[in-house]
Amino acid sequence: MESGNNLGYSYYMPKGGLLSLKTLCPGNCCDIxxxxxxxxAPAYHHDRCERSVQMKLYTLHKRExxxxxxxxxxxLGLVILIGLVGPPITWTAETLASSLLNVTENEMASGPFVxxxxxxxxxxxxxxxxAKIETxxxxxxxxxxxxxxxxxxxGSTKGGVVKVYEAPTQKDRRLTCPDQxxxxxxxxxxxxxxxxxxxxxxxxFFGLESTHSRYHIKNIHFFFKTYNPSFTQLxxxxxxxxxxxxxxxxSWLMYVLRKYVxxxxxxxxxxxxxxxxxxxxxxxxxxxxxxxxMNSTVPGMLDAIFQVTFLSGIFLFWLSIYHGLRQVERRxxxxxxPKLILVGSLWVSAIILSCWQKLNSTRDPxxxxxxxxxxxxxxxxxx
Numbered sequence: 001m002e003s004g005n006n007l008g009y010s011y012y013m014p015k016g017g018l019l020s021l022k023t024l025c026p027g028n029c030c031d032i033x034x035x036x037x038x039x040x041a042p043a044y045h046h047d048r049c050e051r052s053v054q055m056k057l058y059t060l061h062k063r064e065x066x067x068x069x070x071x072x073x074x075x076l077g078l079v080i081l082i083g084l085v086g087p088p089i090t091w092t093a094e095t096l097a098s099s100l101l102n103v104t105e106n107e108m109a110s111g112p113f114v115x116x117x118x119x120x121x122x123x124x125x126x127x128x129x130x131a132k133i134e135t136x137x138x139x140x141x142x143x144x145x146x147x148x149x150x151x152x153x154x155g156s157t158k159g160g161v162v163k164v165y166e167a168p169t170q171k172d173r174r175l176t177c178p179d180q181x182x183x184x185x186x187x188x189x190x191x192x193x194x195x196x197x198x199x200x201x202x203x204x205f206f207g208l209e210s211t212h213s214r215y216h217i218k219n220i221h222f223f224f225k226t227y228n229p230s231f232t233q234l235x236x237x238x239x240x241x242x243x244x245x246x247x248x249x250x251s252w253l254m255y256v257l258r259k260y261v262x263x264x265x266x267x268x269x270x271x272x273x274x275x276x277x278x279x280x281x282x283x284x285x286x287x288x289x290x291x292x293x294m295n296s297t298v299p300g301m302l303d304a305i306f307q308v309t310f311l312s313g314i315f316l317f318w319l320s321i322y323h324g325l326r327q328v329e330r331r332x333x334x335x336x337x338p339k340l341i342l343v344g345s346l347w348v349s350a351i352i353l354s355c356w357q358k359l360n361s362t363r364d365p366x367x368x369x370x371x372x373x374x375x376x377x378x379x380x381x382x383x
Contacts, residue, residue, distance in 0.1 A: 087230035093118045097220035108220060109212035110205050115222055117199040122292040123229035127191040129201060130223045135215040137180040143215075145175045147207035151189055151366055155196030164195075169366045175211065185223070189365040192358065195295060236288060243284040250277040267324060271317050283310035297362050304354040312347040316340070 060068070097103055097113055120127065149171060153164040169189075177183035188203060211217065253273050257265060265273075283306050290299040319339045324330055 086234055087228050089228060089231050091124075091226050091228045093224045095222045095224070097222065108217040109208040111203055113201075113203045113220070113222070115201045115203070115224075117201070117224050120194050120197055120199070120226065121229060122194055123232040124194050124226040125232060125291070126227060127194060127199065128223075128225040129188045129190075130185045130225060131188055132185045132221040132223070133175060133177075133183045133217055134181065134219045134221065135177060135183065135211075136218050137177065137215045139180070141180075142178050143211075144177075145208065145211050146172060147175060147205055148172055149188065149206070149366075150204045152202040153189065153191075153365055154200040154202075156198040156200065157196060161200060162196075164199075165365070169364060171366045175208070177215075190361055191365050192297070192300065192361050193291075193295060232292075239284045239288055240286070243281055243286045246277060246281040246284060250281065253277065267321065267330075271320070275313055276317060279306075279310040279313045282306040297358055300358055301355050304358065305351060308347060308350045308354065312343050312350075315346070316343045319343070 095115055097108060100113060100115070103111070103113060115129070117127065117129075151169045151171075153169075154161045155164050156162075173186055175183055175186065189201070191199070208217070250273070253269075257269060257273060262270070285303050285306055287299060287302065291303065316339055319342075320330075320336070323339075324335070327335070330336065
């Protein structure tokens with residue numbers, strides 16, 4: 001004990017310097033303050049607000065960052081260049097009604113029109129038939145006219161011609177002519193899978209007689225539209241390459257992270273390795289060749305489901321990242337569940353709409369999403 005007589009008080013000088021002050025702090029008190037470290041907001045010099053495996057992105061030098069950006073833009077430029085100089089996506093063949101047999105000028109408004117399709121293969125994927133009616137409307141008057149069409153679809157086989165659908169398909173359509181000359185194109189039918197090497201379509205129109213008498217239908221341009229076989233082969237090659245690349249990157253990332261505990265992974269590493277990269281692998285659809293080998297709607301539906309799921313996963317990822325910038329505790333009920341409900345509702349709606357469209361187009365080749373869904377509209381507020 002030492003006393004300060006001049007100052008009027010006494011004190012003890014601890015031995016061992018400042019290091020001995022540690023004994024003055026009880027262990028429990030220090031532990032309490034240590035618990036709050038994980039709840040403190042990160043400062044500018046902190047790498048992360050929680051301990052995690054450090055990503056290479058945060059330690060890149062300027063030279064490495066520039067090289068990565070340069071490589072990205074070079075790859076993007078190559079893809080754009082291939083898209084510009086590559087084959088076109090679709091292929092179109094035109095047939096005039098005036099060139100068909102047994103079609104006179106008086107029958108331009110009704111038909112029947114028997115149209116043979118071009119030779120087809122599985123690489124054409126799908127087939128559309130569209131029509132553009134040409135009138136001699138010299139007044140420049142815009143008009144609309146509802147009409148009815150019937151369509152019989154036949155397929156050519158080695159043994160002869162087979163009727164694809166037993167009952168004739170009848171649908172209501174609307175002719176829209178904004179000005180003189182050509183009217184807007186009308187989609188007559190759509191086949192989602194090529195079953196035959198050649199199709200024959202017999203079409204009749206009802207209700208265009210008054211239009212023919214007033215504006216005089218000069219000709220009808222029929223267009224057979226399919227995917228370009230060269231583009232289909234290019235698509236298969238690129239999607240296989242992307243699937244293989246995604247699988248290699250996913251395997252490499254899991255191999256690098258295997259020596260760390262999952263609890264120490266950052267939120268980006270968890271999302272990339274366990275959700276986004278596997279969804280990207282499915283988005284590229286390694287089962288794409290089944291669409292050309294199987295006469296079924298299942299491969300097409302799987303492709304639509306994979307694409308919708310990947311886009312929903314991207315949406316959920318960005319919601320979680322932006323919301324979790326200042327949050328360390330990310331509990332499932334309070335953090336992830338509201339986002340899953342929001343994104344899940346969009347995912348279910350997109351899946352139902354895409355599957356519904358594919359099923360209806362398979363059962364009915366004349367199904368049109370814009371024209372044939374009017375009866376499904378629901379009035380929320382009655383007048």
